[in-house]
Amino acid sequence: MKSMSPTEKSLLQVETRAVLAGRNASETFGFVNVPPYRGSTVLYPNAADCLAHRNRYTYGRRGNPTMDALESAWSELEGAAGTVICPSGASACTTALLSCLKTGDHLLMVDSVYRPTRNFCDNILTRYGVETTYYDPQIGAGIAALVRPNTRAIFMESPGSQTFEVQDAPAIVAVAKKHDITTLIDNTWATALLFRPLDFGIDISINAATKYPSGHSDVLIGLVAANAKALPALKAMHGDLGVYLGPDDIALTLRGMRTMPLRMREQGANALQIAKHLERSPHVVRVMHPGLPSCPGHEIFKRDFKGASGLFGIVLKAETDKQVETFLDHLSLFGMGYSWGGFESLAVPFDATPYRTATEFKPGGRAVRLNIGLESPVDLIADLDAALAAMAGA
């Protein structure tokens, strides 16, 4: 096989990169996939190397070939200087935040953020003297007014994974750069395939790879990719916290990543088709999908994103909680469960109204979040229509 130059590689399409990245058959005895390397102890060839910690690998937690494969593959997809692997998406968010904050610092956090990330700020960061101010996801350049002399980090999640507002990341980054503030984004919804945060000047890109990269609802994993400026502190925090994920879950994520572009393309197209269908339903008040003009930030979505993934929300024309239950219980093809990004369709009720502090979220009714899987959209639409009709009759 002829090897490719870095320039030739840089011209490859993302589907090709997802297949090739992190693989080196000369290091795996010709086998296509790197196996899960299990191990804590790494043996050194002699005392001098042992004393100097001079070995390609030094200790299981500090790296092994399975970790290297995923880290380098993910860095390639993100265009990052490096990536660290965490045991969940939640721990990826907390490790990334800890890497750029210290006592006395101020954090700007988007109000639409994933609830456990909010809990970390309110319950843990406060204990260590870090103050958080929540901001309107639609704030854009207006974030300048919230910056204080001690603001050290701005965290985005775009779109919000429950309420789907799209943020003006370039406008926020421009303000952050003026004040030398580190920017982070929870990019789980889009992944680097649909929005590459580092290309927009964001320093740290976080992905709950539990969702699309692993893709099969059988793994919990988080990935944090960083540019050269943010990487040293990220690696140091990751190492000092003792964060580690077992090799089997990493190997499963590598396996999922090979088909991620195909899955996401299919799920994204099917979700948009279903969202447009539901927008016309007499039993749906509103559809929250960044690809629809009614979604806050839709113009920014069109400007910055290459496409949409398979998660969106709907607001039901339901007067009672019982009617929402009727809708959910009449679905045959949608499982009811938390998480998303897997190959199977899911529906969960949600209420983002009680915990926002900077903005009010007023959906105008009872909301349900849909994860569109790889089933035919024809079948999914029929299933949703039947459940909506049952709800309306209840």
Ligand SMILES: Cc1ncc(COP(=O)(O)O)c(C=O)c1O
């Ligand atoms: C946007 C977002 N970020 C982070 C997470 C956390 O991921 P995990 O469940 O792997 O901890 C989730 C999980 O649902 C999520 O939706």
